[in-house]
Amino acid sequence: VEKEECEEGEIPRPRPRPQHPEREPQQPGEKEEDEDEQPRPIPFPRPQPRQEEEHEQREEQEWPRKEEKRGEKGSEEEDEDEDEEQDERQFPFPRPPHQKEERKQEEDEDEEQQRESEESEDSELRRHKNKNPFLFGSNRFETLFKNQYGRIRVLQRFNQRSPQLQNLRDYRILEFNSKPNTLLLPNHADADYLIVILNGTAILSLVNNDDRDSYRLQSGDALRVPSGTTYYVVNPDNNENLRLITLAIPVNKPGRFESFFLSSTEAQQSYLQGFSRNILEASYDTKFEEINKVLFSREEGQQQGEQRLQESVIVEISKEQIRALSKRAKSSSRKTISSEDKPFNLRSRDPIYSNKLGKFFEITPEKNPQLRDLDIFLSIVDMNEGALLLPHFNSKAIVILVINEGDANIELVGLKEQQQEQQQEEQPLEVRKYRAELSEQDIFVIPAGYPVVVNATSNLNFFAIGINAENNQRNFLAGSQDNVISQIPSQVQELAFPGSAQAVEKLLKNQRESYFVDAQPKKKEEGNKGRKGPLSSILRAFY
Amino acid sequence: LKVREDENNPFYLRSSNSFQTLFENQNGRIRLLQRFNKRSPQLENLRDYRIVQFQSKPNTILLPHHADADFLLFVLSGRAILTLVNNDDRDSYNLHPGDAQRIPAGTTYYLVNPHDHQNLKIIKLAIPVNKPGRYDDFFLSSTQAQQSYLQGFSHNILETSFHSEFEEINRVLFGEEEEQRQQEGVIVELSKEQIRQLSRRAKSSSRKTISSEDEPFNLRSRNPIYSNNFGKFFEITPEKNPQLRDLDIFLSSVDINEGALLLPHFNSKAIVILVINEGDANIELVGIKEQQQKQKQEEEPLEVQRYRAELSEDDVFVIPAAYPFVVNATSNLNFLAFGINAENNQRNFLAGEKDNVVRQIERQVQELAFPGSAQDVERLLKKQRESYFVDAQPQQKEEGSKGRKGPFPSILGALY
Numbered sequence: 001v002e003k004e005e006c007e008e009g010e011i012p013r014p015r016p017r018p019q020h021p022e023r024e025p026q027q028p029g030e031k032e033e034d035e036d037e038q039p040r041p042i043p044f045p046r047p048q049p050r051q052e053e054e055h056e057q058r059e060e061q062e063w064p065r066k067e068e069k070r071g072e073k074g075s076e077e078e079d080e081d082e083d084e085e086q087d088e089r090q091f092p093f094p095r096p097p098h099q100k101e102e103r104k105q106e107e108d109e110d111e112e113q114q115r116e117s118e119e120s121e122d123s124e125l126r127r128h129k130n131k132n133p134f135l136f137g138s139n140r141f142e143t144l145f146k147n148q149y150g151r152i153r154v155l156q157r158f159n160q161r162s163p164q165l166q167n168l169r170d171y172r173i174l175e176f177n178s179k180p181n182t183l184l185l186p187n188h189a190d191a192d193y194l195i196v197i198l199n200g201t202a203i204l205s206l207v208n209n210d211d212r213d214s215y216r217l218q219s220g221d222a223l224r225v226p227s228g229t230t231y232y233v234v235n236p237d238n239n240e241n242l243r244l245i246t247l248a249i250p251v252n253k254p255g256r257f258e259s260f261f262l263s264s265t266e267a268q269q270s271y272l273q274g275f276s277r278n279i280l281e282a283s284y285d286t287k288f289e290e291i292n293k294v295l296f297s298r299e300e301g302q303q304q305g306e307q308r309l310q311e312s313v314i315v316e317i318s319k320e321q322i323r324a325l326s327k328r329a330k331s332s333s334r335k336t337i338s339s340e341d342k343p344f345n346l347r348s349r350d351p352i353y354s355n356k357l358g359k360f361f362e363i364t365p366e367k368n369p370q371l372r373d374l375d376i377f378l379s380i381v382d383m384n385e386g387a388l389l390l391p392h393f394n395s396k397a398i399v400i401l402v403i404n405e406g407d408a409n410i411e412l413v414g415l416k417e418q419q420q421e422q423q424q425e426e427q428p429l430e431v432r433k434y435r436a437e438l439s440e441q442d443i444f445v446i447p448a449g450y451p452v453v454v455n456a457t458s459n460l461n462f463f464a465i466g467i468n469a470e471n472n473q474r475n476f477l478a479g480s481q482d483n484v485i486s487q488i489p490s491q492v493q494e495l496a497f498p499g500s501a502q503a504v505e506k507l508l509k510n511q512r513e514s515y516f517v518d519a520q521p522k523k524k525e526e527g528n529k530g531r532k533g534p535l536s537s538i539l540r541a542f543y
Numbered sequence: 544l545k546v547r548e549d550e551n552n553p554f555y556l557r558s559s560n561s562f563q564t565l566f567e568n569q570n571g572r573i574r575l576l577q578r579f580n581k582r583s584p585q586l587e588n589l590r591d592y593r594i595v596q597f598q599s600k601p602n603t604i605l606l607p608h609h610a611d612a613d614f615l616l617f618v619l620s621g622r623a624i625l626t627l628v629n630n631d632d633r634d635s636y637n638l639h640p641g642d643a644q645r646i647p648a649g650t651t652y653y654l655v656n657p658h659d660h661q662n663l664k665i666i667k668l669a670i671p672v673n674k675p676g677r678y679d680d681f682f683l684s685s686t687q688a689q690q691s692y693l694q695g696f697s698h699n700i701l702e703t704s705f706h707s708e709f710e711e712i713n714r715v716l717f718g719e720e721e722e723q724r725q726q727e728g729v730i731v732e733l734s735k736e737q738i739r740q741l742s743r744r745a746k747s748s749s750r751k752t753i754s755s756e757d758e759p760f761n762l763r764s765r766n767p768i769y770s771n772n773f774g775k776f777f778e779i780t781p782e783k784n785p786q787l788r789d790l791d792i793f794l795s796s797v798d799i800n801e802g803a804l805l806l807p808h809f810n811s812k813a814i815v816i817l818v819i820n821e822g823d824a825n826i827e828l829v830g831i832k833e834q835q836q837k838q839k840q841e842e843e844p845l846e847v848q849r850y851r852a853e854l855s856e857d858d859v860f861v862i863p864a865a866y867p868f869v870v871n872a873t874s875n876l877n878f879l880a881f882g883i884n885a886e887n888n889q890r891n892f893l894a895g896e897k898d899n900v901v902r903q904i905e906r907q908v909q910e911l912a913f914p915g916s917a918q919d920v921e922r923l924l925k926k927q928r929e930s931y932f933v934d935a936q937p938q939q940k941e942e943g944s945k946g947r948k949g950p951f952p953s954i955l956g957a958l959y
Contacts, residue, residue: 185912186904188809188891190865205905208811209891209898212905228811228865228891230900232908251812251884252863253587258831260809260865262901263912268845271867272893274829275807275849279869282804282935283894285927294915294923309914321907 133162134412135436136443141175144259145267147312150178150235150242155443157255165445168398169255171467173443174246176233182242183317184233185265185310191250191257193225194374196346196463198404200242203234203322203329204343214329215343221332222363222378223343224370227251230262236322245402247465249374264296267312272296340369346380346463357387358456358516365470377469383408383456388519390511391453392482395473397466399446401438406460408438413451451477455519481514545832546849553583554828554850558857562596565680566688568728571599571656571663576859578676586861589814590676592883594859595667597654604733605654606686606726612671612678614646615790617762617879619820621663624655624738624745625759635745636759642748643779643794644759645786648672651683657738666818668881670790685717686726693717756785762796773803774872774932781886793882799824799872804935806927807869808892813882815862817854822876824854828868867893871935897930 140161141153153175158168172191178184186207195204197217204223205214207230215223216236225231235242250257264270272280273296277288284291297309317325332343346361353360362379365372377397383389385406401410416432437457438444446452448468454460466472475484485493486508490501497504511517547553561582562574574596579589593612599605607628616625623638628651636644646652646667656663671678685691693701694717698709705712718725733741748759762777769776778795781788793813799805801822817826832848853873854860862868864884870876882888891900901909902924906917913920927933 183908183911186908188811188865190863192812205908207900207903208889209900209903212903214905226811226887228809228889230891230904232904232912251588251865252814253585258865260829260831260867262904264914266844269847271829271831271847272807274847274867275827275869276851278935279804279807279827279871282933283806283869283927284923285933286923291923294919295913297914310911315911317907317911321910324907325905 132434132436133164134434134445134447135438136161136445138441140443145313147267147314148179149182149312149314149316150176150184151314152176152184154248158445159255164447168400168445168467170249171400172248172250172255172257173400173402174248175441176242176244176246178233178235178242178314180235180237180239180241181317181319181322182235183315185261185263185313185315186230186232187259187261187313188228188230189248189257189259190227190252191248192227192374194222194247194249194370194376194378194465195225196220196222196245196247196378196465198243198245198402198463200235200240201237202242202244203236203325204231205234205325205329206231213341214325216326216329216331217343218332218345220346220361220380221343222346222370223332224341224374234317234322234325236326238319245463247374247376247400261313263310263313265310265312270296344368344370346378353515355513355516356384357513357518358383358389360389360515364472371469375468375470377464377466377472379464379466381454381460381462381464383454383460383516385456385459386519387456387460388517389454389456390476390479390515390517391451392474392476393451394446394448394466395471395475396448397469397472398448400465400467401444401446402463402465403438403440403442403444404461404463405440406456406458406462407440408457408460408462409435409455410438410444411435411453411455412444412446414447476515478508479511479514479517480509483508483514545846546851548851552850552852553585554861554863555852555854556582556859556861558855558859561859562857566729568688568730569600570603570728570732571597571605571730573597573605573729579861580676585863589816589861589883591670592816592881593669593671593676593678594816594818595669596857597663597665597667599654599656599663599730601656601658601660601662602733602735602738603656603730606682606684606729606731607651607653608680608682608729609649609651610669610678610680611648611673612669613648613790614670615668615786615792615794615881616644616646617666617668617794618642619664619666619818619879621656621661622658623663623665624657624741625652626655626741626745627652634757635741637742637745637747638759639748639761641761641763641777641796642759643762643786645757645790655733655738655741657742659735664820666879668792668816682729684726684729685719686728688728691717754784760784760786762794769931771929771932772800773929773934774799774805776805776931780888787885791884791886793880793885793888795880795882797870797876797878797880799870799876799932801872801875802935803872804933805870805872806892806895806931806933807867808890808898809865809867810862810882811887811889811891812864813885813888814864816881816883817860817862818879818881819854819856819858819860820877820879821856822872822874823856824873824876824878825851825871826854826860826868827851827871828860828862828866830863830866892931894924895927895930895933896925899924899930 136155140156142156144152144154146152155173155175158165158171174193176184197219199219202217203214204217204225205212206225215221217223233242233244248257260271261268262270262272264273275283280291281288330342332345332348344363346363349361349363349367351359351361359382360379361381362377363371364377365375371377381389383406412434414432414434416430436442436444454462474482476482477485485504488496490505493501493504499507556576556579561577563577565573565575567573576594576596579586579592595614597605618638618640620640624635625638625644625646626633626635627646636642638644654663654665669678681692682689683691683693685694696704701712702709713719746758748761748764754760760779762779765777765779767775767777775798776795777797778793779787780793781791787793797805799822828850830848830850832846852858852860870878890898892898893901901920904912906921909920910917915923
């Protein structure tokens with residue numbers, strides 16, 4: 001039993017409650033021909049979190065490939081196990097994102113990889129990572145392109161990982177890494193992108209039919225790249241790697257998108273090569289041989305062109321070229337925070353929560369029109385080693401957390417899904433703890449309403465992308481400010497808790513800090529005593 | 544390069560086998576296009592949209608009804624008197640080819656073809672309200688083809704509601720006892736006298752109504768956004784018309800001369816549903832090929848995929864957002880396009896002088912992106928001096944240029 005994972009029933013007094021968390025029983029009359037249908041009142045599918053499990057299953061059935069239909073929703077455990085089998089793999093080969101559904105077919109090949117990686121990693125930790133449906137370790141990424149200059153990886157589809165993440169099915173996470181003095185070649189995608197720079201410097205150029213904008217971006221800068229915008233990314237730095245994370249919201253198909261590159265490289269074709277020769281000749285008013293020589297140079301007996309053909313979509317670029325490209329690039333500034341189309345920096349405003357133990361920066365949809373369009377908030381959080389971001393829950397946002405630097409333990413509380421029989425026996429609803437040890441590049445999803453706590457085990461920096469963000473509220477469960485329990489009147493507290501209202505108030509007032517506290521309060525007490533003594537300055541530095 | 548054509552092309556919905564006939568008699572017919580997401584999972588995000596085609600003979604009327612869907616109606620050819628009826632008012636409009644009008648869900652409407660000779664042809668985009676991609680037509684009339692929706696109520700409810708005996712209600716509204724009094728179908732003949740009366744109050748679309756909340760607007764009342772000797776591209780975007788803004792849709796009507804090409808380009812964010820009104824065309828659409836597992840192991844390059852189709856009248860073709868495509872008119876061509884998710888959509892051309900996205904790329908990047916030098920690339924891109932529409936056979940064009948100096952300049956001038 002995964003004790004570490006699901007320490008169930010830890011709450012001292014689980015009480016029976018009248019309501020059951022039952023699934024909507026299927027309406028037998030509705031079955032007929034379209035049981036796959038669910039009402040969807042919004043005409044255009046601007047992605048919005050919504051429940052579409054049944055629909056998703058149908059989509060997979062219709063996909064014109066052999067694939068076992070997923071079993072009807074059984075217990076959550078079963079579903080997760082299935083997903084694990086399906087997904088516990090690494091992907092060394094380039095493949096487009098829409099290929100994910102096919103993975104079942106490669107079990108054999110992947111078992112080997114799995115064994116290999118289990119040897120190399122602590123298998124305990126690995127199992128732990130795989131059991132938690134909200135945790136996405138590095139092995140959950142699929143590599144789209146990779147060479148000595150960098151790589152592009154896409155995170156597996158959220159809804160593929162677990163049915164609990166169904167409402168994130170229209171969102172994907174892309175990660176891009178590149179070495180100093182490199183260029184990601186021009187391309188566009190059928191998805192809206194929200195790009196956030198984690199580390200390093202980038203010159204990002206956006207090209208449309210009648211203009212071009214270049215921006216110099218630093219860590220903490222964010223920019224929306226609308227669907228269909230041709231863009232290219234330079235890492236102009238001489239030493240530092242560039243790392244950026246992109247939230248992708250596909251336009252044509254839910255959760256699937258393509259990248260269209262203009263260049264023909266050894267890794268992929270130019271999309272212009274999809275047109276027939278006579279169309280290209282008419283379009284460019286030029287003989288095909290000439291077009292091929294200038295734009296593609298990929299021929300059966302390729303001779304002279306071969307040297308000119310790039311190996312992959314991330315290429316080296318000379319300092320001289322970088323200098324020329326840098327010239328026109330604009331930077332983000334405090335002023336651009338509310339701009340329609342310019343980059344904005346997450347740290348350009350004062351942190352919304354801040355003390356000696358941590359800082360919480362956030363830009364909400366209300367403050368920035370690019371985020372308003374996407375209904376997303378962006379946060380960047382710094383925490384000192386040993387600090388705790390106090391238990392709280394987001395009222396309505398589903399948060400995708402990306403660890404940038406450092407390590408953390410995270411605890412997330414959900415309710416245990418019960419078996420049908422148990423429900424009939426009116427057993428108490430049990431809570432379930434999802435715990436994870438996070439390190440650099442890990443991703444963790446925090447569902448809306450689920451209480452969560454983050455404990456930094458080293459100096460920590462993480463980014464958070466909040467989906468469904470408008471009017472989201474953070475309700476803290478401990479600490480002196482924004483504490484939702486303190487807002488409950490004493491008469492109700494009296495009924496809600498076994499202790500008297502005074503006892504509850506006293507307990508809540510014990511914690512005088514807000515938002516960020518020391519994770520080891522005993523030391524703190526010593527510290528408080530010590531503050532009067534000679535060690536106070538040292539201890540103060542610690543907090 | 545793998546080319547997917549016809550039945551293998553998931554974006555092509557051929558007129559002959561993709562429509563389902565809802566009503567048909569000697570006076571006209573109503574056809575419904577199959578659901579996009581049933582055609583292919585690649586069209587999943589169009590699942591809330593349907594295409595309806597309506598045709599009627601001269602001097603006919605489509606009987607009053609309403610539907611649980613918003614409609615965007617567009618007149619392809621012929622004349623129409625469209626009457627919208629609500630609980631407290633009624634509006635009648637004279638519609639001509641190129642006119643568009645939104646019919647909000649639940650609006651009772653009827654459609655007259657007032658012309659003495661010409662057939663009426665209408666295309667409707669339907670956005671169902673209750674169920675994704677499904678809606679129903681509720682007819683007031685009881686005909687041999689369908690019942691009146693009033694007949695769904697029980698006798699005593701009807702008697703109370705109309706404060707009349709059921710026999711009387713049945714005689715006046717349904718006529719079930721005496722079949723000869725019932726219409727045969729929902730499209731029926733109309734006398735010229737009746738048409739004259741119905742025409743009297745009908746208003747027409749005008750240049751002024753382009754930004755109207757509820758009056759018809761004509762796609763061709765504004766100047767084309769692209770135009771030259773080879774073609775004309777008319778478009779109304781959500782920014783220009785509140786009816787389209789509500790639906791987040793653009794409407795285009797495009798004329799291309801025989802032998803001309805609408806240059807390769809892609810829409811940044813709109814998914815476009817193209818309906819051929821007249822003529823024939825070849826279309827090429829470029830996507831990224833889905834790879835087989837085994838190929839991946841061998842690290843084969845990602846390949847592009849061409850989706851090709853020969854389109855003729857009434858065919859429908861879907862162009863996903865960001866997918867490059869090109870249209871080649873093989874006869875004089877007119878097509879209509881509905882752009883879904885249209886707000887702030889941009890057309891990025893890949894060839895031609897104007898709006899060419901490749902030309903906006905900095906030369907240092909061009910140098911790295913293409914095997915040719917930046918000069919080579921620039922020279923290549925400048926070779927095509929036209930924009931948007933060009934001759935599909937440049938060699939003939941060269942001959943044509945020569946010929947212009949000869950004795951046939953006027954003929955050739957007319958041709959190009």
